[in-house]
Amino acid sequence: MENHKSVDAQSINPETPYRVAIIGAGPKGLYGLERLLANLSEVTLDEEVEIHMFNRCSFFGAGDIYRHDQPEYLLMNYVNGFINAWPNQAPKPIVDHPLSFVEWLKKQGRNVSGNEFSSRSRVGEYLCSAFEELKKNLPRNVRLLQHTQEVCDIEKKGGAFWIKTENEAYVDIQHILLATGHSTPQKEAFSDQNTFVEFVYPVQEKLSHVTPNSKVAIKGIGLTFIDTVLALTEGRGGRFNQTEAGFKYVKSGNEPFVLYPFSKSGLPMMPRSGTFGLPSQPLYYFTPENLCTNKGDKDKYDFEKDILPLIKAEIKYAYYRMLFQQYNQYLHPFKDIQKIESEIDAFHERHPIENPFSFNTLFNPLNDWKADRHEQILNYVRLSIKEGEKGEEGSPLAHAAGTWRRISNDFNELYSFGGLSPKSHSVFLSDFMGQFNRVAYGPPIENMKKIMALAEAGLIDFSFAHQPNVNAYNSFYVLTLEDGSELKVDYLIDARIPKTDMVSNPPKLYQKLIDNGLATIYNNGSDGCDSFSPGCIHISREGHPINALGEEIKQITLTGTPTEGITFDNDTLSRNRNDFVSLWGAQVANDIQVFTQSKILEQS
Numbered sequence: 001m002e003n004h005k006s007v008d009a010q011s012i013n014p015e016t017p018y019r020v021a022i023i024g025a026g027p028k029g030l031y032g033l034e035r036l037l038a039n040l041s042e043v044t045l046d047e048e049v050e051i052h053m054f055n056r057c058s059f060f061g062a063g064d065i066y067r068h069d070q071p072e073y074l075l076m077n078y079v080n081g082f083i084n085a086w087p088n089q090a091p092k093p094i095v096d097h098p099l100s101f102v103e104w105l106k107k108q109g110r111n112v113s114g115n116e117f118s119s120r121s122r123v124g125e126y127l128c129s130a131f132e133e134l135k136k137n138l139p140r141n142v143r144l145l146q147h148t149q150e151v152c153d154i155e156k157k158g159g160a161f162w163i164k165t166e167n168e169a170y171v172d173i174q175h176i177l178l179a180t181g182h183s184t185p186q187k188e189a190f191s192d193q194n195t196f197v198e199f200v201y202p203v204q205e206k207l208s209h210v211t212p213n214s215k216v217a218i219k220g221i222g223l224t225f226i227d228t229v230l231a232l233t234e235g236r237g238g239r240f241n242q243t244e245a246g247f248k249y250v251k252s253g254n255e256p257f258v259l260y261p262f263s264k265s266g267l268p269m270m271p272r273s274g275t276f277g278l279p280s281q282p283l284y285y286f287t288p289e290n291l292c293t294n295k296g297d298k299d300k301y302d303f304e305k306d307i308l309p310l311i312k313a314e315i316k317y318a319y320y321r322m323l324f325q326q327y328n329q330y331l332h333p334f335k336d337i338q339k340i341e342s343e344i345d346a347f348h349e350r351h352p353i354e355n356p357f358s359f360n361t362l363f364n365p366l367n368d369w370k371a372d373r374h375e376q377i378l379n380y381v382r383l384s385i386k387e388g389e390k391g392e393e394g395s396p397l398a399h400a401a402g403t404w405r406r407i408s409n410d411f412n413e414l415y416s417f418g419g420l421s422p423k424s425h426s427v428f429l430s431d432f433m434g435q436f437n438r439v440a441y442g443p444p445i446e447n448m449k450k451i452m453a454l455a456e457a458g459l460i461d462f463s464f465a466h467q468p469n470v471n472a473y474n475s476f477y478v479l480t481l482e483d484g485s486e487l488k489v490d491y492l493i494d495a496r497i498p499k500t501d502m503v504s505n506p507p508k509l510y511q512k513l514i515d516n517g518l519a520t521i522y523n524n525g526s527d528g529c530d531s532f533s534p535g536c537i538h539i540s541r542e543g544h545p546i547n548a549l550g551e552e553i554k555q556i557t558l559t560g561t562p563t564e565g566i567t568f569d570n571d572t573l574s575r576n577r578n579d580f581v582s583l584w585g586a587q588v589a590n591d592i593q594v595f596t597q598s599k600i601l602e603q604s
Contacts (some may be wrong), residue, residue, distance in 0.1 A: 009511030016172050017048040017143070018592050021163055023151045023509075024179035025055035026063025027572050028560035028581065030085065030131055032177045035585030037134055037142065038091040043589055045141040047596040052170055054163070056150045059124060063181055064562075066124035066571060070202060073234050074120045074227050078444050078573060080105065081114025081276030083123060085130040087575050089582065095133045101126050115274030117444040122234045123573075154556070160478060161555065175588045177581065178558045181572070183500045183507050197493040200224060203231035207493070212236075215489040216256045217479055220496040221263040221465065222438070226447050228495040231258055233454060240450055245454035246385075259460050260479065260489060264434065266466030268377070268451065269442035270401050271383045273391040285313040286335035286407050291414065300526055301414060303424035303432070311407060312359045312407065313337055319357045319400035320344055326396070327351065362400055363435045369466060374455075377462040381452050388445045404440035410575065412568040417541060418524045422532035425524050429534060429565075463487075500534035500562055508535055510562070518553050520544035522566045534565030542587075543580035557584040 020036065022029045034052065040049065053060060058066040086098035104126050105112045112118070130474040135144055142358065149165040153440075154176065156162075161173040200206050210216060210232060218225055237252030261268075294306035301307055317333055317340065324331040324347065334340050348356060360367065370376045387395040392402045413419075420428060442448070454460045464487050468479040472492070479487040502510060502521045513519035522538035525531040538546045559580040560570045567578045 007182070017050045018595055019050045019052060019160075019170075019173045020175045020177075020588055020592075021052045021054065021161075021170070021173045022177045022179060023054045023163070024063065024177075024181055024560075025053050025060040025146075026065060026129070026179065026181050026560075027061075027085075027127060028181070028506050028570075029053065029055070029063070029177070029179035030061045030127060030134075031087075031575060032179055032584060033131070033134060033144075034085070034093060034583040035087075035581050036177075036588055037094050037137075037139060037583045037585075039589030040142055040592070041094050041139045043593045045139065045592070045596065047599060048143065049142045049592055051142065052147060052163075052173070053144065054147045054149055054151050054165070056148070058148050059128060060146055061129075062124035064201060065181065066120055066127055068121045068124035068128060070119070070121040070124070071204070071231070071235055072119045072121060073230050074203070075117050075309040075444055075447055076123060077117070077119055077223055077272075077277045077413055077441060078571075079115050079544060080112055080118055081274070083126070083573055084575065085127060087582070089489050091476035094137045094139065096137075104129065107578070110291055114276040117274070117446070152434070152508055153516075154518065155512075155516050156518060162516060167337060169287060174306045174555060176556045177583075177584055178509075178556065178562055179560050179581075180507070180509065181561050183498045183561075184504065195477075195491045196472075197491070199498070200228050200231070200493060200495055203227060203235065207231050207235075207529060210491050210493075212254045212255060213257045214491055215487075216259050216491040216493060217464075217470070217477060217487075217489040218259055218261045218495050219263070219470075219494045220494065221261045221266070221268050222496070223269065223443055224263055224497055225268075225495040226443055226451060229259055229261075229454060229460065230447075230494055232259065233459060234450070239452060246449045249450075249453040249457040249459070251459075253458065256491075258458070259454075260481065260487060261460065261495075262465050262468050264467060265438065266369075266373070266377070266462075267438060268381055268384075268448070269437075270398075270439045270447035271388040271442045271445045272398065272401070273388055273445060275392055275402065275405075278393065281318070283410070284317060285312045285337075285378075286410065298421075300421040301419055301424070303420050303428045305424075307411070307414075308432075311404075314359065315338075315359065315362065315400050315403045316340075318397045318403045320347070321358075322393075322396040323347075323354065323401040325553065331560070357396070358526065359399070362397070362439055369444060372463075373465060374462040376454070380457055381448060381455070384442075384449055385445060385452065388442075388448070390460075401439040404436045408436075408440075408569055409577070415568045416578070417566060418526075422524045422527055422529050425534065426532045432511065450561045499535070500538060500564060503533055513545060513556075518556065520548050523535070536565035537562060539563060539566055542583050554587075557587075559584070 022032055057064055057067060062068060080102050083101035085095045086348040102112060102114050151163055151165055153164040154161055161176060162175055163170045168361040197206055218228055233255050236254035238255060239250040241250060265371050290310055295301055314375060321331050329342055365380060366376055387397040390398060392399045463480060464479045468481050471478045477489050477492045520537050520538045521533055525534045539558050540546060540552045543559060544552040545556055546552055557580055564570050570578050
């Protein structure tokens with residue numbers, strides 16, 4: 001590894017190699033490296049090119065989220081068949097035999113299918129192996145340098161950039177890909193208390209000081225909540241024994257006494273079976289024609305007026321299409337939704353045993369909270385497990401829940417780069433996105449069965465799950481519900497993945513970009529309306545930051561989570577969603593070719 005110390009601009013050697021930097025070596029950084037090398041393999045390189053990759057941890061290719069020193073019990077919510085580090089596009093990857101995740105697992109002698117869920121650490125091993133394959137097959141005159149350092153500043157000097165870490169500066173960088181992933185947690189009022197855990201990964205380290213037999217409140221009931229709970233139980237020697245009814249948990253004695261999860265909705269995520277290989281279902285109502293009609297002559301969509309009715313119609317049709325099918329009947333997707341409502345009413349007259357379905361059935365199933373909230377939520381978990389086990393081809397509820405996944409790619413196209421009006425942009429993020437994610441992107445059924453077993457063993461209590469107030473004291477915390485019920489706990493764990501928020505919690509690197517005139521905060525504006533900032537950097541459709549003068553900084557590209565807000569749903573493993581890295585790889589390779597050719601002409 002070669003470091004480039006900070007020097008004066010005048011002392012930079014004009015013969016230095018063409019330098020490119022990738023900041024962040026998780027999946028998105030890996031994908032960027034792969035596309036860059038694929039494009040460089042297509043051009044003649046008579047001059048040396050250096051690619052500098054920066055990562056906070058040593059797991060290049062996997063990053064922090066998929067590092068392969070994590071426990072095996074931390075499972076993905078993304079089935080094996082959808083994971084592939086190699087794209088099916090030109091130019092082809094530089095490795096001779098690019099293997100999908102399933103192919104890689106089978107080569108290791110594992111008998112797996114595309115519809116199984118693997119551990120996050122196993123996926124991390126795969127990603128790291130892909131990185132090593134790229135290192136072995138570098139094109140001629142390309143050097144790859146790894147730096148296990150966190151970048152804290154980027155400054156433009158002349159026509160190039162200086163990248164600074166805590167102790168070093170790397171000069172004369174011509175192109176930069178920012179693939180930094182998730183932000184650091186926002187500081188809470190009680191962040192300095194040693195009984196508060198602001199971020200749970202890596203779980204072995206961050207949760208180690210939570211003492212056995214303590215009472216623990218957990219903020220968030222999503223995927224990170226499940227990882228947290230398993231780390232504090234199975235990760236401490238507890239066992240899940242398989243029974244005919246599911247799992248039965250056997251305590252080790254090292255667990256906390258009780259875990260009290262809570263969130264805005266108070267609801268756990270809906271578990272799901274794998275959907276890899278299932279036939280794709282067409283969309284009948286969320287269509288370009290209907291969207292255009294609803295939008296009319298407005299410059300932006302109103303989510304609740306123009307889009308939500310079509311989503312509701314699509315979800316309701318999906319539910320009843322499957323339910324009708326179970327009775328050997330067919331529900332035609334009439335364009336006139338009233339005709340469908342008439343068909344549904346007639347169906348319920350014939351089959352009164354079936355409860356009517358509505359949008360609230362899926363998204364607000366417990367809006368009438370009972371006195372025993374714990375048992376109410378457990379009944380919901382039991383139902384969601386039962387329906388999840390039937391799968392999308394066997395359960396109307398699971399089929400309806402999967403509708404958002406079928407819609408989301410098209411929704412991303414109309415959402416991105418200010419497609420929603422400022423007000424409805426804000427409403428979507430605050431009121432709807434979390435609900436859609438809760439029903440559509442839940443954990444594997446195995447994990448929710450473990451949560452159920454822990455609750456039945458008395459280790460999880462959902463009594464304070466719905467929006468308690470939290471007050472911190474010197475050595476404890478108090479959760480209070482609207483009805484006045486109080487709970488004293490010893491620890492508070494934030495089991496949420498922090499979002500990038502340039503307004504209230506700006507990451508240092510991105511704040512430096514703004515301070516140095518290389519970026520601005522994105523504001524969604526519209527004539528006659530107050531603007532709204534989702535908290536991200538303003539980028540062009542190619543992923544380049546836009547400065548205060550409205551200029552694109554074309555030598556810098558953002559990808560993945562840092563673009564969230566101006567784009568939508570940047571799944572960390574997806575190669576297709578908001579694919580800025582393919583454009584970046586082609587652009588950089590072209591600029592390198594122009595640069596080297598100009599040097600040859602100068603020397604001739």
